[in-house]
Amino acid sequence: MSERLREGNLLLAVEIGNTTLVAAVFQGDEPVAFLRGATSELISSGGVSPLFLPFLSRFPGLCDAVLSSVVPTAERAVGEWLEGALHREVMRVNASLRLPFLLSYDPPGALGSDRIALCARASMMEESVAVIALDVGTAITADVLGSDGRYMGGIIMPGLELMADVLHSGTARLPRVAVTLPGEILGHSTRECIQSGVVWGCVSGVEGLVSKITRWLEDEHGEQEVRVIATGGHAPLLARLLDGTWRIDEHAVLHGARYLFALNRGASG
Numbered sequence: 001m002s003e004r005l006r007e008g009n010l011l012l013a014v015e016i017g018n019t020t021l022v023a024a025v026f027q028g029d030e031p032v033a034f035l036r037g038a039t040s041e042l043i044s045s046g047g048v049s050p051l052f053l054p055f056l057s058r059f060p061g062l063c064d065a066v067l068s069s070v071v072p073t074a075e076r077a078v079g080e081w082l083e084g085a086l087h088r089e090v091m092r093v094n095a096s097l098r099l100p101f102l103l104s105y106d107p108p109g110a111l112g113s114d115r116i117a118l119c120a121r122a123s124m125m126e127e128s129v130a131v132i133a134l135d136v137g138t139a140i141t142a143d144v145l146g147s148d149g150r151y152m153g154g155i156i157m158p159g160l161e162l163m164a165d166v167l168h169s170g171t172a173r174l175p176r177v178a179v180t181l182p183g184e185i186l187g188h189s190t191r192e193c194i195q196s197g198v199v200w201g202c203v204s205g206v207e208g209l210v211s212k213i214t215r216w217l218e219d220e221h222g223e224q225e226v227r228v229i230a231t232g233g234h235a236p237l238l239a240r241l242l243d244g245t246w247r248i249d250e251h252a253v254l255h256g257a258r259y260l261f262a263l264n265r266g267a268s269g
Contacts, residue, residue, distance in 0.1 A: 010062040011261060012086075013254045014078060015114065016042070016069035018138040019161070020233065021051075021078075024254045025059055029262075031251065033058065042074040048081040056085065066261040068093040068113040068253055091265060093117050093257050098264050100124065102150045114253050115143050115154065120263075121249065121256030122229050123149060130223040132213055134206065134246075135253070136232035138162060142209060147223055155209055160234050163198045181237060202234075203241045 013031075014023040021039050024031040035055045041047040056062060065082050067090050069075035075092070082090050093113035095103055100123045105111045114135060122133040128147055135141045138161055143154040158166070160179045168176035177194045185200055187193035210228060217223040230239065231252035239248050249255070 010059055010064070011258060012056070012059075012062055012065040012082070013257045013261070014065065014067045014069075014082075015117070015253045015257065016067070016071050016074045016078060017114065017233075018070060021074070022251070022254065023052075023055070024251060024258075025062065026258050029258070031254065034251075039071055039074050042077050043071075048077050052078075052081065052085070062086065063088055064091075064261070064265075066091040066093065066257045068117045068257045070112050070114055091261055093260055097260055100149070100259070100263060101145055104151050104153075111154075112141075115141055117253045117256030117260060118229075118231060119143050119145060119151065119256070120259050121231075121252040124256070124259050125229060125247070125249070126227050130217050130221075130226045132210055132226065132228045133252075134210075134228065134230040134232070134235070136160075136206075136230060136235040136238055140202070140206065140232075142206075142213065144213060144217070146217070146221060147225075152217070152221075155213075157205060157209075159232075160198050160202050160237075163202065164194065167194055167198070179234070179237075181240065199237070199241070203238055206238060207242055 011026045013026060016039055019039055021037045023035040025033045037051045063086055065086060067079055079090050093116055095108035095111055100120055118133045118135055122131045122145055130147045131145050133143045138159050140157045140159045141154060144152040146152050164177055164179055167174050177191045179198060180195060182196040182199055185196055187196045214226045217226050228246040229249055230246050231249050235248055239246060
C-alpha cells in the first residue's frame with residue numbers, strides 16, 4: 001500500500017489538543033493551508049461550523065479527513081460535523097490502525113492519538129535510528145522508538161502551563177503568570193521567580209530525561225545513535241534553552257496523521 005497520497009489529492013488533517021486545535025489541508029504530502037482555533041470553543045453550541053465552514057469552502061475538492069484528538073467531547077463534535085460536511089467517514093488516529101512501528105503499550109488503546117501520530121512522523125523522518133519524540137504541550141510526553149522500529153515506552157510529565165496553573169491554584173498567594181522566556185535564571189520578583197522556576201525547571205527536567213533515556217538506549221539496547229524530534233506549542237521556547245541539536249517540527253502530529261491516512265487508506269482513495 002502506498003505511503004504517499006496521490007499528487008493532487010486533498011486531505012484535511014486535524015489535531016485537537018487540550019488547549020488548541022490545529023488543522024491543515026494537505027495536497028499530496030505537503031500542507032497548503034492551516035487553521036487554528038481554541039479547543040474550548042469546539043464544544044460550545046455551534047462552535048465547529050463557524051470555525052471550519054469558511055476554511056473548507058476554499059477547498060471544494062476536499063473529501064477526506066483524518067483526526068487526532070485528546071479531548072473526547074471535541075473529537076465527537078468535530079468528527080460528526082466533518083462526516084456530515086464531507087459525506088465520508090473520518091479516519092480517527094488510534095492503535096487499531098496499521099502503524100509504521102511495533103506498538104507495545106498496556107492497553108494499546110490507551111496510547112493517545114497525538115502520541116501515535118508523533119511516533120508515526122518520527123519513524124518516517126528518522127529511519128533506522130533510535131528516536132525520542134517529544135511533545136511539549138499542556139502535558140509533556142516523550143515516546144521512544146528503537147532503531148528496529150519497536151515502541152520502547154514513554155514518559156508523561158506536566159507542561160509549562162500546568163506547572164504555572166498548579167502554583168497558582170494550589171497556593172494562597174502565588175499569582176498566575178504568563179509563561180515567557182526569563183531574562184535571567186534567578187528572578188527578582190515573585191512573578192520572575194515563578195517564570196524562571198517553571199521554564200528552567202521544565203528545561204532541566206526534559207534535558208535530564210533525554211539524557212537518561214539516551215544512556216539507557218545505548219547501554220541497555222546497544223543503540224549507536226539516538227536522535228530527538230520535538231513538537232508542541234512550547235517546543236520552540238524550550239529549544240532556545242536546551243543543549244544539543246534537536247529537530248523541531250511544529251506540525252509533526254499533523255504530518256504523522258497524514259502519513260497514517262496514506263498508510264491505511266491513501267491508496268484506496
